Every structure is written in structure tokens, then in C-alpha cells.
Amino acid sequence: MHLKASIGKLFSPAGTFLFISFNLVLFLLFYAFDVQAQTTMSNSSYIIKFPNLNSFAGKPSNSQYKLGITGGQTAPGLYSGSNYKVRAGFQYILSNIPFSFAISSLFIDFGPITPGAPVTRTNNLTVSNGSAYGYTVLARENHPLRVNSSGMSIPDTTCDTGTCNEQTSAAWSSLTTFGFGYRCDNVTGNDCQSGFSNATNYRQFASSESAELAFPVMRGVNRGRNIQSQVTYKVNVATTQAAGLYENIITFIAVPSI
Numbered sequence: 001m002h003l004k005a006s007i008g009k010l011f012s013p014a015g016t017f018l019f020i021s022f023n024l025v026l027f028l029l030f031y032a033f034d035v036q037a038q039t040t041m042s043n044s045s046y047i048i049k050f051p052n053l054n055s056f057a058g059k060p061s062n063s064q065y066k067l068g069i070t071g072g073q074t075a076p077g078l079y080s081g082s083n084y085k086v087r088a089g090f091q092y093i094l095s096n097i098p099f100s101f102a103i104s105s106l107f108i109d110f111g112p113i114t115p116g117a118p119v120t121r122t123n124n125l126t127v128s129n130g131s132a133y134g135y136t137v138l139a140r141e142n143h144p145l146r147v148n149s150s151g152m153s154i155p156d157t158t159c160d161t162g163t164c165n166e167q168t169s170a171a172w173s174s175l176t177t178f179g180f181g182y183r184c185d186n187v188t189g190n191d192c193q194s195g196f197s198n199a200t201n202y203r204q205f206a207s208s209e210s211a212e213l214a215f216p217v218m219r220g221v222n223r224g225r226n227i228q229s230q231v232t233y234k235v236n237v238a239t240t241q242a243a244g245l246y247e248n249i250i251t252f253i254a255v256p257s258i
Contacts, residue, residue, distance in 0.1 A: 097130030097223055101137065101254035110235055116175050118236035124187060125218060126228045131256040134221035138214035138253045141205040145180050145235070147244035154237060154246050156204035157181035166206035166215050169195030178238045181205075182231055184217050189227040191220040202234060205250055214253055221257075 079086040104124040113119050129135045145154035157179030159170035164181070172181060181202035184192035193216045195201060206212035218229050 099256045100128045102126045115237050115239040120234045122230050122232045124230050128225045133257040135256045136216050137218040139217045140214035142249045143209040145246040145248050152242045155179045164203045166204045169201040169203040171200045172202040173200040178236050180235050182233050185230045187228040191218045192229045
């Protein structure tokens with residue numbers, strides 16, 4: 001996501017522009033295991049057949065991957081009759097709802113900015129998720145709004161109490177609180193990250209320049225199609241803010257959970 005803000009000589013910003021990009025990250029992991037067969041024991045008086053042994057299960061992981069596994073299912077497949085249909089196995093979850101992620105607008109123009117008069121703009125994030133373990137949408141900016149030729153910046157907001165950051169939301173309603181921030185509101189579903197129940201709550205974007213990790217904007221644990229959230233971007237500047245064309249880039253990363 002690319003954000004631009006232009007502030008003129010009379011401290012009237014000519015415009016703020018937001019370019020949005022996203023990374024869709026899909027992890028396909030392969031892991032080899034020793035296979036152990038199920039056991040059936042019998043004689044003339046009895047038959048004992050062991051059911052699902054789950055001969056291997058768990059969530060092996062290291063610094064590069066995390067994989068949830070379960071083995072030993074006795075009867076995966078599709079079973080149907082005149083009045084029923086049974087799909088057994090995780091493979092059917094993924095085939096029903098392919099994972100997808102979309103952003104309604106990749107460019108946002110804030111227009112002229114008057115000091116002490118906050119400007120807000122919105123766009124929508126839409127996720128379709130078939131993963132049994134849900135999904136996460138994370139976001140991070142490359143740096144605060146900045147005039148690249150001079151290094152002048154509009155700081156990320158710390159909200160009215162000076163307590164909000166990339167992980168913590170707080171109220172931002174004062175006209176004398178300056179900076180850039182965002183909030184998330186549910187349109188369909190309830191997948192916006194917590195902290196925005198108050199309509200005046202905002203937070204910063206995590207910044208790669210400050211070595212901050214991308215932080216979740218949306219997170220869901222249920223399967224569904226077209227789960228949508230609205231992101232509101234807010235800019236407010238002081239009369240002392242230097243003139244210039246300010247910009248940054250916000251990157252959204254959508255990841256199905258495992």
C-alpha cells in the first residue's frame with residue numbers, strides 16, 4: 001500500500017495518495033514419516049480390529065515452518081446414497097472454498113489537507129477461507145509518511161493519550177493530535193483484530209524501518225466466503241508541518257493458518 005501526502009507552502013496539503021499492494025502467501029509443506037499399518041488380531045473365538053491409530057500426529061515446527069498432521073484415518077473418501085452424502089478427509093475442506101484475498105482499492109487520494117482538520121479514507125479487505133485452521137491478514141508500512149527527497153516525516157499517531165502503537169489501539173478524536181493511523185471495522189463476519197470496538201480507536205501500522213513485525217489486521221478461525229472488513233486511514237497535521245509530498249507503502253499479507 002503506497003501512501004502519499006502533499007503539504008503546500010501555506011500548510012494546505014495538496015493531496016495524499018495511498019497505493020496498496022498485497023502479498024498472498026501460500027505454504028505447501030511436505031514431510032516424510034515412517035508408516036505403521038493398523039493391526040487386526042483374531043482366532044477362532046474373536047476378532048480384534050484396531051481403529052484409527054493416529055500413528056503420527058501433532059504440530060512439528062521449526063523457525064521456518066509449522067505443520068499440523070494426523071495420520072491413520074481408516075476411511076477417507078466420498079460416500080453417498082439416495083438421501084445422504086459424506087465427505088471424509090481434510091481434502092474436501094480445501095476443495096470447497098479456495099483461499100483468496102482482495103483489496104477494493106489500491107490507490108487512495110486524501111486530497112487537500114488542512115492542519116487541524118483530520119482526513120479519512122477507506123477501502124475494503126475481502127477474504128474467502130477454506131482452511132480448517134482459519135487465516136490471518138497482516139500489515140506493515142515501510143516507514144512513516146515521508147518526503148523522500150528531504151526526509152521530512154508525518155509521524156505515526158500515538159493517539160490522544162500517547163499510548164497507541166502497532167499492537168495497541170486507543171482513542172484518537174482530538175484535533176490537536178497529529179499523525180497517521182488506521183482502524184478496522186467488520187462489514188461481514190467478525191474478523192477485525194480486537195481493539196476497535198470504540199469508534200474513535202486507532203493504532204499505528206507496524207514499520208519495517210523500525211524492525212517491527214507485520215501485525216494482524218484481520219484474523220478468522222471459521223471457514224467462509226467473502227468475509228469483508230473496512231480499513232479506515234486517518235491523517236492529521238499541525239501548522240508546523242513542513243510543505244512537501246509525503247508518501248509511504250503499506251503491505252498486506254494474507255496467510256491461511258496451519
